[in-house]
Amino acid sequence: MALKKIDIKELTVNPMTLISDEWLLITAGNQERGYNTMTACWGHMGAIWGQGKGLPTTVIYIRPQRYTKEFIDWEQLYTLSFFPKKYKKALAYLGTHSGRDGDKISEAGLTPVFGTDSTWFEEAKLVLVCRKLYHAPLLEEGFTDRQIVERNYPERDFHEMYIGEIVAAYFDSDKE
Numbered sequence: 001m002a003l004k005k006i007d008i009k010e011l012t013v014n015p016m017t018l019i020s021d022e023w024l025l026i027t028a029g030n031q032e033r034g035y036n037t038m039t040a041c042w043g044h045m046g047a048i049w050g051q052g053k054g055l056p057t058t059v060i061y062i063r064p065q066r067y068t069k070e071f072i073d074w075e076q077l078y079t080l081s082f083f084p085k086k087y088k089k090a091l092a093y094l095g096t097h098s099g100r101d102g103d104k105i106s107e108a109g110l111t112p113v114f115g116t117d118s119t120w121f122e123e124a125k126l127v128l129v130c131r132k133l134y135h136a137p138l139l140e141e142g143f144t145d146r147q148i149v150e151r152n153y154p155e156r157d158f159h160e161m162y163i164g165e166i167v168a169a170y171f172d173s174d175k176e
Contacts, residue, residue, distance in 0.1 A: 003127060003170035008056045011169060013126070015045040018082055023091045025121065026060055028071035028078040031114040037105065037121075038068040039095030043080070048163065049133075056166040058130050061138070061159035067100045069160065077117050077131055078164060081124040084175050125175035130164030137161070 018024070020041055029035025042061050047054025058080060062069045072078055083091065090108040097104040105112060111122040120127040138158040143149050149156075 003124065003172045006169050006171045008128075008166050008169045011126075011171065018126075019043045019045075022082060022085065023088070023095075025081040025083075025091065025094065025124075026062070026068060026072070026078060027081060027119050027121075028068060028075045030075075030117050030119055031112075033074075034071070035112070035119040036068045036071050036099040037081075037094060037119075038062070038066055039091045042159075045128075045166075055133075057133070058128060058164050058166060060162050060164070062162065063157050063159050064137075065157060067098050072132075072162060073135075075117065075132075077129060077167075078162070079115075079118050079120045080128040080130065081120045082126040083121075083123060084125050087123055120170075123175075124170075125172050127170040128166050129168040129170075131167050132162055132164050134163040135160055 023039055023041045024043070025037045026040050027035060027037040040060060044059040046057060048057050049055050060078070060080070062072060090110060093108045094104055097107070099105075113120050113122050115129065118129050120129075137160045140149060140153075140156065140158065
């Protein structure tokens with residue numbers, strides 16, 4: 001069965017396990033201008049802003065040296081693709097290889113799907129299409145727990161945070 005468009009409020013997932021344990025791909029760009037993807041295990045889903053109720057949003061974090069960051073910065077949309085467990089090896093590969101150096105997506109065995117100004121993957125069980133609303137760098141002076149800085153940022157290459165409104169969601173309940 002193929003991915004079907006759903007109302008984001010119909011989605012029932014545990015974002016902690018979905019992001020932290022199962023991982024995801026952050027992708028930006030399209031077939032015409034080019035695209036890139038990266039594996040992530042940090043992020044958030046929730047609601048913020050809006051008039052009387054929060055907009056459905058995601059928060060992603062990207063280090064400045066990542067190739068995908070160039071695409072995120074150029075484009076208005078990015079996608080988050082979540083996969084069945086059998087794709088964990090492919091996600092690990094994509095997290096350790098750069099798209100600057102070759103066609104890592106083909107090497108990982110994934111099939112890109114091109115939407116209007118966005119890209120995701122045929123093998124995904126869940127895709128969130130997000131429109132950038134805000135981004136800013138994490139700042140060293142903002143950390144109240146200094147151990148986080150020492151453990152995660154020894155080179156002081158702090159992530160940039162991006163908040164995106166979820167503008168479309170696609171789900172395939174048969175892919176588990």
